[in-house]
Amino acid sequence: MQSLVDAVFYWSDLFGTAVFAFSGVLVAGRLRMDGFGVIVLAAVTAIGGGTIRDLIIGAEQVFWVADPTYLWVILATALLGQYIARLPRRLPWYILPLADAFGLALFTVIGTEKALAHGTSGMVAVVMGVITGVAGGMIRDVLAREVPMVLQREIYATACILGGILYTGTLALGVTPLLATLAGMLGTFVLRVAAIRWHLSLPAFSLGR
Amino acid sequence: MQSLVDAVFYWSDLFGTAVFAFSGVLVAGRLRMDGFGVIVLAAVTAIGGGTIRDLIIGAEQVFWVADPTYLWVILATALLGQYIARLPRRLPWYILPLADAFGLALFTVIGTEKALAHGTSGMVAVVMGVITGVAGGMIRDVLAREVPMVLQREIYATACILGGILYTGTLALGVTPLLATLAGMLGTFVLRVAAIRWHLSLPAFSLGR
Amino acid sequence: MQSLVDAVFYWSDLFGTAVFAFSGVLVAGRLRMDGFGVIVLAAVTAIGGGTIRDLIIGAEQVFWVADPTYLWVILATALLGQYIARLPRRLPWYILPLADAFGLALFTVIGTEKALAHGTSGMVAVVMGVITGVAGGMIRDVLAREVPMVLQREIYATACILGGILYTGTLALGVTPLLATLAGMLGTFVLRVAAIRWHLSLPAFSLGR
Numbered sequence: 001m002q003s004l005v006d007a008v009f010y011w012s013d014l015f016g017t018a019v020f021a022f023s024g025v026l027v028a029g030r031l032r033m034d035g036f037g038v039i040v041l042a043a044v045t046a047i048g049g050g051t052i053r054d055l056i057i058g059a060e061q062v063f064w065v066a067d068p069t070y071l072w073v074i075l076a077t078a079l080l081g082q083y084i085a086r087l088p089r090r091l092p093w094y095i096l097p098l099a100d101a102f103g104l105a106l107f108t109v110i111g112t113e114k115a116l117a118h119g120t121s122g123m124v125a126v127v128m129g130v131i132t133g134v135a136g137g138m139i140r141d142v143l144a145r146e147v148p149m150v151l152q153r154e155i156y157a158t159a160c161i162l163g164g165i166l167y168t169g170t171l172a173l174g175v176t177p178l179l180a181t182l183a184g185m186l187g188t189f190v191l192r193v194a195a196i197r198w199h200l201s202l203p204a205f206s207l208g209r
Numbered sequence: 210m211q212s213l214v215d216a217v218f219y220w221s222d223l224f225g226t227a228v229f230a231f232s233g234v235l236v237a238g239r240l241r242m243d244g245f246g247v248i249v250l251a252a253v254t255a256i257g258g259g260t261i262r263d264l265i266i267g268a269e270q271v272f273w274v275a276d277p278t279y280l281w282v283i284l285a286t287a288l289l290g291q292y293i294a295r296l297p298r299r300l301p302w303y304i305l306p307l308a309d310a311f312g313l314a315l316f317t318v319i320g321t322e323k324a325l326a327h328g329t330s331g332m333v334a335v336v337m338g339v340i341t342g343v344a345g346g347m348i349r350d351v352l353a354r355e356v357p358m359v360l361q362r363e364i365y366a367t368a369c370i371l372g373g374i375l376y377t378g379t380l381a382l383g384v385t386p387l388l389a390t391l392a393g394m395l396g397t398f399v400l401r402v403a404a405i406r407w408h409l410s411l412p413a414f415s416l417g418r
Numbered sequence: 419m420q421s422l423v424d425a426v427f428y429w430s431d432l433f434g435t436a437v438f439a440f441s442g443v444l445v446a447g448r449l450r451m452d453g454f455g456v457i458v459l460a461a462v463t464a465i466g467g468g469t470i471r472d473l474i475i476g477a478e479q480v481f482w483v484a485d486p487t488y489l490w491v492i493l494a495t496a497l498l499g500q501y502i503a504r505l506p507r508r509l510p511w512y513i514l515p516l517a518d519a520f521g522l523a524l525f526t527v528i529g530t531e532k533a534l535a536h537g538t539s540g541m542v543a544v545v546m547g548v549i550t551g552v553a554g555g556m557i558r559d560v561l562a563r564e565v566p567m568v569l570q571r572e573i574y575a576t577a578c579i580l581g582g583i584l585y586t587g588t589l590a591l592g593v594t595p596l597l598a599t600l601a602g603m604l605g606t607f608v609l610r611v612a613a614i615r616w617h618l619s620l621p622a623f624s625l626g627r
Contacts, residue, residue, distance in 0.1 A: 028569075029625030036576055037569030038623050055264055055473055056271050062474050068541040082623050123277040138352070143556070145565050147354050151237075151246030158245055205247050205291050207238030264473055265480050332486040347561070356563050360446075360455030367454055414456050414500050416447030 005178065013110065016103030017070055018077045020136060021046040023100065025081035027144050035078075041140050042078040046070070048136030053111050053128045057118045097196050101159075105188035108133040108160040109181050112167050122168045129164035130157055133188075155195035155202060163188030214387060222319065225312030226279055227286045229345060230255040232309065234290035236353050244287075250349050251287040255279070257345030262320050262337045266327045306405050310368075314397035317342040317369040318390050321376050331377045338373035339366055342397075364404035364411060372397030423596060431528065434521030435488055436495045438554060439464040441518065443499035445562050453496075459558050460496040464488070466554030471529050471546045475536045515614050519577075523606035526551040526578040527599050530585050540586045547582035548575055551606075573613035573620060581606030 024045035028038040047064050054062045064070040111132025115125035134157045138148040150156050167184030171177065194200060233254035237247040256273050263271045273279040320341025324334040343366045347357040359365050376393030380386065403409060442463035446456040465482050472480045482488040529550025533543035552575045556566040568574050585602030589595065612618060 026625065029623050031565060031570070032622040032624045033569045034620035034622055036574075036579075036620065040569055040575075051474065056260065056274060058270060058274075061476065065474060065476075065538055065542050068539045071541050071545060085625055120274055121277045123280050124274050127280060142351060142560060143566060143569065145354065145563065147240060148352060151242045151249055151352065152240070156245075157249075161245075202243035202245065204241040204243055205238050206241045207235065207294055265469065265483060267479060267483075329483055330486050332489050333483050336489060351560060354563065356449060357561060360451045360458055360561065361449070365454075366458075370454075411452035411454065413450040413452055414447050415450045416444065416503055 009106075009110075012102075012106055014069065014073050015099075016106045017046045017073050019096075019099045019103040020107075021074045021077040022081045022084075022096075023137070024140050025078055026085060027140055029082070029085055031144055035082075038082060039075065039078040041143060042081070043071075043074050044143065045136045045140040046074050046077075048139045049107065049132045049134060050111065050136075052135050053114065053132045056131075057115050057120060057124075057128060059114070059118065094196075098193065101189050101192040101196070104133050104156070104159065104192060105163060105185040108163045108188050109167050109184040112164045112184065113177075113181070116168070116171070122172070125168055126161060126164035129167070129184075130160040133157070133160040152204075155191060155200050158202065159188045159192040159195065162191050218315075218319075221311075221315055223278065223282050224308075225315045226255045226282050228305075228308045228312040229316075230283045230286040231290050231293075231305075232346070233349050234287060235294060236349055238291070238294055240353055244291075247291060248284065248287040250352060251290070252280075252283050253352065254345045254349040255283050255286075257348045258316065258341045258343060259320065259345075261344050262323065262341045265340075266324050266329060266333075266337060268323070268327065303405075307402065310398050310401040310405070313342050313365070313368065313401060314372060314394040317372045317397050318376050318393040321373045321393065322386075322390070325377070325380070331381070334377055335370060335373035338376070338393075339369040342366070342369040361413075364400060364409050367411065368397045368401040368404065371400050427524075427528075430520075430524055432487065432491050433517075434524045435464045435491050437514075437517045437521040438525075439492045439495040440499050440502075440514075441555070442558050443496055444503060445558055447500070447503055449562055453500075456500060457493065457496040459561060460499070461489075461492050462561065463554045463558040464492050464495075466557045467525065467550045467552060468529065468554075470553050471532065471550045474549075475533050475538060475542075475546060477532070477536065512614075516611065519607050519610040519614070522551050522574070522577065522610060523581060523603040526581045526606050527585050527602040530582045530602065531595075531599070534586070534589070540590070543586055544579060544582035547585070547602075548578040551575070551578040570622075573609060573618050576620065577606045577610040577613065580609050 021042035024041035024043070025038055027045075028041040031037070033041065047070055051062055051064070053059075060066075108129040112125045112129035114132075115128035116122075120128065134150045137150055141148040141150075163184040166187040167180050170183045171180040175183070230251035233250035233252070234247055236254075237250040240246070242250065256279055260271055260273070262268075269275075317338040321334045321338035323341075324337035325331075329337065343359045346359055350357040350359075372393040375396040376389050379392045380389040384392070439460035442459035442461070443456055445463075446459040449455070451459065465488055469480055469482070471477075478484075526547040530543045530547035532550075533546035534540075538546065552568045555568055559566040559568075581602040584605040585598050588601045589598040593601070
């Protein structure tokens with residue numbers, strides 16, 4: 001049973017990696033990058049956040065150094081993604097945002113969990129969940145010379161904060177790790193999808209210029 | 210006595226964290242970021258430099274993972290700062306630059322000291338002081354899509370270099386750590402304040418374009 | 419004999435550091451940075467990639483913390499380079515690209531080798547070679563507020579990939595480390611020089627905007 005749960009999470013993690021990598025492929029295509037640029041943007045988007053997390057919490061090994069499967073998934077996504085992105089549109093428009101929301105939910109909880117497993121406080125663990133979820137996309141946007149969208153647009157990182165608090169909080173209340181994981185993921189996923197569906201956004205803080 | 214000195218430094222460190230975080234809040238306000246963007250810019254400005262320092266010198270734990278108080282100070286500054294920044298101006302104009310110069314002086318010496326405590330050479334320690342003082346502001350500017358001001362404007366990082374050399378040098382000459390700290394902080398603070406007061410700047414190196 | 423080979427590599431490494439630092443000096447000059455900005459751009463270009471590599475593979479110490487000679491080379495290059503860059507042109511145009519290609523080849527193989535020595539898989543080692551070769555230049559370009567040229571222009575990172583694969587592959591086939599090093603360096607160098615000479619570039623991946 002546990003090994004089944006582990007397998008589901010591992011494959012979901014690889015799926016989330018591919019979805020995040022594909023968002024890097026799309027940005028690279030808008031900027032007319034070459035094949036190497038596509039791979040770099042796919043990679044920083046998919047594993048940038050988790051890498052920063054692993055360095056800061058002092059993991060024994062960065063996760064993709066320990067298991068290069070992530071790199072192969074990114075390489076395959078970068079190569080196949082260039083063709084898929086040029087196909088005449090066949091998928092309904094909401095598939096990609098839904099997949100991205102799923103990846104965000106999963107990455108957030110994975111990051112929060114890994115931080116707690118390394119003995120951090122709950123506050124730090126929530127921050128690590130957010131970093132895992134959004135830092136890769138921020139680096140992608142900086143490389144593309146854009147102000148990271150996550151700092152300006154609709155609710156995205158806020159969904160990570162909610163998910164991380166739900167995971168940490170329910171765990172502290174004594175529920176099983178699996179239930180806490182589902183609660184954290186559901187919180188992130190539902191808030192993110194609601195933000196997309198009803199165009200929710202946080203108010204901007206403006207000081208004029 | 211030592212515990213009093215330690216307490217003074219710890220509270221000064223938190224004060225410097227708040228001042229640096231507030232400079233991130235101001236940049237976020239100019240860019241019309243949302244609440245999450247305000248927190249991110251406050252955080253990278255306040256703890257970005259120290260985080261890079263701790264990773265490079267191989268500290269056992271990044272300082273804010275070991276003590277999440279820094280994160281709470283940043284969160285409070287990001288929330289309160291949005292209101293304070295919009296208040297009709299009441300403080301004299303020079304308060305914020307003075308507070309920033311104080312934070313810069315403290316961060317520089319803390320960074321230099323921590324590097325030496327990890328056994329680095331004096332050269333590396335001075336570099337770590339500079340990184341602690343200016344790297345956070347550089348990341349803030351990159352996220353705001355600006356060429357980091359510290360690379361172009363008046364004397365800022367140079368004040369860190371002076372402070373780091375004074376700290377390392379006086380310590381090597383055999384003065385007590387407290388005196389070396391005061392010498393290093395004073396060097397950074399005075400040079401920085403003088404640069405603000407008399408608009409001192411380094412000559413630009415220009416190759417045309 | 420081994421100590422001679424080691425000495426040749428060490429001095430070559432310092433030479434590559436100076437060449438990469440000089441490319442940072444040139445970018446700083448185009449942006450009219452001050453003296454500190456020149457040093458920072460020289461430093462991130464020369465040691466940025468190796469620093470990220472050492473953090474990710476979990477080296478005991480970042481290489482320039484262990485041996486500050488690299489910092490002195492960068493400091494000297496930043497100071498002397500400002501004068502050299504303003505001299506009326508005397509060197510043939512191809513000297514600098516050739517020196518850069520040599521530095522790229524050396525950095526790539528050093529990065530790949532160090533990763534393998536830390537027990538990574540071949541895939542991760544090749545990635546580390548690429549990071550060592552190109553990440554510093556990418557940070558330089560981000561600080562200069564440009565889309566990193568390596569993501570858009572002619573074959574540069576691709577030469578690192580080839581060199582890393584040649585080094586890892588020949589080593590796996592049982593040749594001596596020295597021969598593998600020469601194979602990897604030659605692959606990177608020849609492909610890079612050919613790309614410069616015949617203006618080779620990868621096709622751009624464009625999705626419109």
